[in-house]
Amino acid sequence: xxxxxxxxxxxxxxxxxxxxxxxxxxxxxxxxxxxxxxxxxxxxxxxxxxxxxxxxxxxxxxxxxxxxxxxxxxxxxxxxxxxxxxxxxxxxxxxxxxxxxxxxxxxxxxxxxxxxxxxxxxxxxxxxxxxxxxxxxxxxxxxxxxxxxxxxxxxxxxxxxxxxxxxxxxxxxxxxxxxxxxxxxxxxxxxxxxxxxxxxxxxxxxxxxxxxxxxxxxxxxxxxxxxxxxxxxxxxxxxxxxxxxxxxxxxxxxxxxxxxxxxxxxxxxxxxxxxxxxxxxxxxxxxxxxxxxxxxxxxxxxxxxxxxxxxxxxxxxxxxx
Numbered sequence: 007x008x009x010x011x012x013x014x015x016x017x018x019x020x021x022x023x024x025x026x027x028x029x030x031x032x033x034x035x036x037x038x039x040x041x042x043x044x045x046x047x048x049x050x051x052x053x054x055x056x057x058x059x060x061x062x063x064x065x066x067x068x069x070x071x072x073x074x075x076x077x078x079x080x081x082x083x084x085x086x087x088x089x090x091x092x093x094x095x096x097x098x099x100x101x102x103x104x105x106x107x108x109x110x111x112x113x114x115x116x117x118x119x120x121x122x123x124x125x126x127x128x129x130x131x132x133x134x135x136x137x138x139x140x141x142x143x144x145x146x147x148x149x150x151x152x153x154x155x156x157x158x159x160x161x162x163x164x165x166x167x168x169x170x171x172x173x174x175x176x177x178x179x180x181x182x183x184x185x186x187x188x189x190x191x192x193x194x195x196x197x198x199x200x201x202x203x204x205x206x207x208x209x210x211x212x213x214x215x216x217x218x219x220x221x222x223x224x225x226x227x228x229x230x231x232x233x234x235x236x237x238x239x240x241x242x243x244x245x246x247x248x249x250x251x252x253x254x255x256x257x258x259x260x261x262x263x264x265x266x267x268x269x270x271x272x273x274x275x276x277x278x279x280x281x282x283x284x285x286x287x288x289x290x291x292x293x294x295x296x297x298x299x300x301x302x303x304x305x306x307x308x309x310x311x312x313x314x315x316x317x318x319x320x321x322x323x324x325x326x327x
Contacts, residue, residue, distance in 0.1 A: 057153050057206050059097050059105060060179050061085055062132025067109065070123035075113075078129065091118045099180065102126040131207040132179070138163040140213035141170035155202045156186065159211055169232050171216040179208025217292030221248035224255035224298045233292060241280060241288040244296060251277065255298045262288070263295040 059065065061081050067089070069075040079087040085098025092112045097105045106124040113122040135147040136159050143164025150159070156174070160166060176184045186203055205211060217233040226249025233239045241262075251257050260275040277298065279285040290296070 057101070057128060057131070058180065059100050059102070059128060060132055060208065061098055063128050064130035065097070065105070066127045066129045067106075068125045068127075069113070069119060070125075072119060072122070075119075081132075091116065102128055134207045136162075136205055136207060137210045138213075139210065141167040141215050142213050143167060150205075150207055153204050153206050156205055156211065157202050159205045160213070166213055169215055169218070171214045172234065173214065175212045175214070176203065176205065177210040177212070179206060219244050219290045219292070220295045221245060222295065222297050223260075224252045224300050226250055226252060233290075239290050241275065241277070241290060241296065244290055245277070245281075251298055254300050256301045257281070257298065260296060260298045262290075263297065264291060265293065 059081060061083050063081045064078060065081065065087065066078050067076065075090055077090055079089060081087050081098055084096075086094045086096050089095050089109065092109065095108070095112070097108070100108065103126075106126040109126065110122040110124040113119045113124070131151075134151060135149050136154070137147050138159055139145050142160060143166075145163065148159065148162045150162075156176070173185065173187050176186060178184065184203070218230045219233060219239060220230045221244050222228045225245065228248060231239070231244055231247045245251065257278040258276045260277045262273040262275050263270055264273065275288065275296070276285060280287055
């Protein structure tokens with residue numbers, strides 16, 4: 007396809023105007039299929055995993071029938087705690103059961119207690135809140151005790167918005183990051199439950215905004231459309247969401263406006279040939295603009311300036327309607 011370098015001074019205001027208009031209005035209307043999670047917390051049928059001990063946690067340690075060894079200790083920044091008889095011991099990263107087994111072994115090996123029965127309880131987490139940020143209905147910090155599932159936490163935040171990406175990032179309180187692709191759809195409960203993971207106090211859940219492409223001009227429903235299929239959408243898929251071309255559209259004189267490192271460039275698109283399978287479908291990128299001109303405009307679309315002018319007219323039409 008022939009590429010024409012656009013004058014950035016003309017295209018930049020245009021793209022910003024289109025993006026702002028549709029991000030606030032038509033994207034919300036045309037984001038069909040984006041998942042809103044509306045179910046009560048704790049309904050996910052997953053087994054809760056023990057919460058690992060972390061720096062700052064307050065532990066209560068008891069030894070059966072040895073009350074003098076009952077103690078409360080705070081985990082230091084180095085992940086260690088000063089324990090009676092045993093001394094400085096690394097406990098961060100262990101579960102309560104694992105810490106109890108470690109303490110019992112050291113008491114036994116040090117000949118302090120012959121058959122110790124130890125219990126370790128995380129009495130106070132260093133942070134009992136889970137931060138949920140990004141494209142959720144109510145971003146904020148939510149207080150939780152113990153492990154919860156990702157679905158539970160997103161439910162606490164009111165569910166995802168209709169422009170949320172399906173790829174969610176979780177930063178655990180241990181510092182490890184986990185990227186999870188979830189399918190949170192009300193009409194596909196098995197997939198939603200299969201995507202569930204454990205969230206712990208102190209974790210951060212980030213739901214990013216999905217990419218948006220814009221289809222303007224002589225289509226039945228011009229507007230912005232969310233790239234929901236793991237951030238991918240093709241030209242024909244976007245046109246289908248836009249209701250297809252009208253009878254007055256010049257389908258073989260469409261243009262694609264895309265930003266590159268030097269500014270904005272246009273590519274001619276022969277939508278008619280693509281729709282008939284004569285040419286391959288085109289994968290769109292976030293913030294791409296596809297414009298289908300009217301038959302009356304096709305002869306005028308011979309320069310970058312005319313393309314920009316026509317796109318400006320199309321954006322005004324879309325906002326008004």
